[in-house]
């Protein structure tokens with residue numbers, strides 16, 4: 001019998017004009033590469049990777065319009081026209097007043113943390129991010145997790161797992177006093193929770209509460225457009241709103257932002273600090289020249305600022321986000337068909353596999369997510385990333401954090417891979433799932449001081 005249509009498909013709102021050839025390796029080659037990399041996917045040589053789902057950061061494919069703008073980059077040391085084009089785009093689409101370019105997101109986090117945080121301060125946030133928390137700690141602050149409990153539960157289908165638990169924030173203000181809280185750090189589409197959104201309703205409540213206490217909101221807007229897509233899909237009253245308008249509304253509820261343009265903004269490098277307060281801007285202009293570069297280039301080339309200006313606009317297109325998040329969902333549905341345990345709802349920038357449920361025979365100290373990422377690479381050359389105990393690092397007393405979420409992130413670069421690639425990825429995860437009982441864990445044999453997940457080395461447990 002002929003099939004009837006129940007749902008209309010999405011397709012990429014672009015076509016391909018140039019392709020990059022990939023290297024296919026053999027299993028023995030991959031076993032050697034993984035051993036040489038100390039069972040850390042960050043230490044692989046990228047040319048030994050077939051499908052690279054390590055990160056969505058700086059791995060985007062730029063459009064012809066971005067490449068065209070790239071060629072018009074003004075590389076003047078001071079006062080580059082490209083800076084003013086980028087500034088104009090940020091003001092127009094995000095609504096922030098003052099803009100300091102930085103080499104990438106953590107450059108902005110560094111400057112902001114140095115300006116706003118004093119020793120002994122507390123910085124509440126909707127879950128930690130690795131570089132963000134490190135800069136807060138290096139400035140003398142302590143991060144406090146105020147995300148809703150559902151965010152720590154991979155099986156909770158709560159639609160806004162990026163929301164702030166207002167009771168947690170209120171309790172912190174009561175305990176330490178508002179004067180010890182320079183700002184609340186709010187990420188849109190919370191990375192470490194699995195790419196989960198915060199709602200406008202929650203953000204409004206937060207705004208009201210923080211204004212009452214004189215506390216700023218600083219927005220980690222790395223994936224704000226993906227968050228806006230989920231608001232459009234899930235939040236009552238926003239069904240007909242445009243992503244561009246939702247993004248502007250989110251930004252209007254905050255006082256400033258740090259941005260890694262390497263994600264949402266569809267470029268390969270760059271970031272910025274945006275702020276509405278003139279005094280903070282002035283201080284940032286002082287610091288940027290010490291750490292990044294002049295305040296009109298901040299460590300990036302004029303051509304990159306041109307590409308960011310165009311990328312911001314493209315990222316706010318409804319059809320772009322529908323295909324971008326649609327592709328992530330496609331991979332998630334495929335993996336679910338094979339029974340693979342995943343964080344739900346699916347995230348905006350990737351599928352997060354629950355490694356504790358995948359490898360229940362391993363304790364968290366045997367690094368289940370690190371182990372699983374290594375096994376997937378060995379199976380197929382697909383590169384993923386650990387987001388569990390290794391990424392979480394140690395507290396100020398030197399003890400390991402034991403996060404509830406022990407995840408492997410299958411991160412989808414924007415506009416890079418096809419549905420057929422996603423099929424290959426899901427099948428590889430399924431093959432490893434079939435032999436999961438035979439998989440042994442890892443032990444850490446080298447641990448760097450900061451952000452250990454990037455460079456730590458492991459050995460197989462016997």
Ligand code: PLI
Nearest residue numbers: 055057104105106129131191220222260
């Ligand atoms: O990698 P940077 O320095 O441009 O940006 C740092 C950064 C800040 N916030 C958030 C939420 C991020 O996701 C982020 C970087 N993320 C990376 C590299 C990732 O692979 O997820």
